[in-house]
Amino acid sequence: MSTSVETGSFKDYFRGLYQGVTSTAKGMWITFKYVWSHKPVTIEYPEVREVLPEKARMRLYNDSQNCISCTNCANACPVDCIYISSVSRPKGEDIPKTSNGQAIRKILTQFDIDTALCCYCGLCTTVCPTECLTHSHDYEFSQYAVEGFIVDYLDPEVKQWRDRIVKNP
Numbered sequence: 001m002s003t004s005v006e007t008g009s010f011k012d013y014f015r016g017l018y019q020g021v022t023s024t025a026k027g028m029w030i031t032f033k034y035v036w037s038h039k040p041v042t043i044e045y046p047e048v049r050e051v052l053p054e055k056a057r058m059r060l061y062n063d064s065q066n067c068i069s070c071t072n073c074a075n076a077c078p079v080d081c082i083y084i085s086s087v088s089r090p091k092g093e094d095i096p097k098t099s100n101g102q103a104i105r106k107i108l109t110q111f112d113i114d115t116a117l118c119c120y121c122g123l124c125t126t127v128c129p130t131e132c133l134t135h136s137h138d139y140e141f142s143q144y145a146v147e148g149f150i151v152d153y154l155d156p157e158v159k160q161w162r163d164r165i166v167k168n169p
């Protein structure tokens with residue numbers, strides 16, 4: 001009686017061992033098959049960067065030299081995050097032109113966008129008559145404070161990040 005119980009335990013022991021080894025082997029086979037057959041879906045950012053689609057809408061850029069203060073962009077903005085001020089050009093002063101030949105009758109004194117509010121809909125760029133307001137491909141503009149998202153496009157320093165992405169797309 002005790003011999004058959006011991007034989008059963010012996011068999012159960014090896015059966016369990018066999019099942020453990022085979023199920024581990026099956027699991028590892030599935031794992032390695034996945035590792036060998038699938039390309040990585042992650043990249044070593046920031047050393048490696050994704051190339052964005054040509055029409056990707058990232059950080060806005062206003063080439064303020066070509067802005068005619070028409071306020072079309074601010075009027076089109078669904079979240080009212082574009083702030084523009086301008087003054088009339090003094091009488092008799094030469095009226096400069098934009099790169100596409102439009103008269104710059106007003107002097108732009110403020111062009112700010114609160115990019116924390118912006119939803120990147122692109123409406124403002126669509127209505128800009130001089131095409132000076134565009135989406136860039138820059139998505140690296142995290143800030144420590146929310147106020148940092150208000151961009152003053154008359155500040156010459158703002159051009160630096162534009163230059164960075166143009167040089168290093």
Ligand code: SF4
Pocket residue numbers: 060073076077078079080081082113117118119120121122123124125
């Ligand atoms: S992309 Fe849309 S939300 Fe952002 S500033 Fe332009 S119109 Fe406003």
Ligand code: SF4
Pocket residue numbers: 062066067068069070071072073074084124127128129130131132133
């Ligand atoms: S629509 Fe273009 S030209 Fe008109 S105010 Fe906006 S950025 Fe300037």
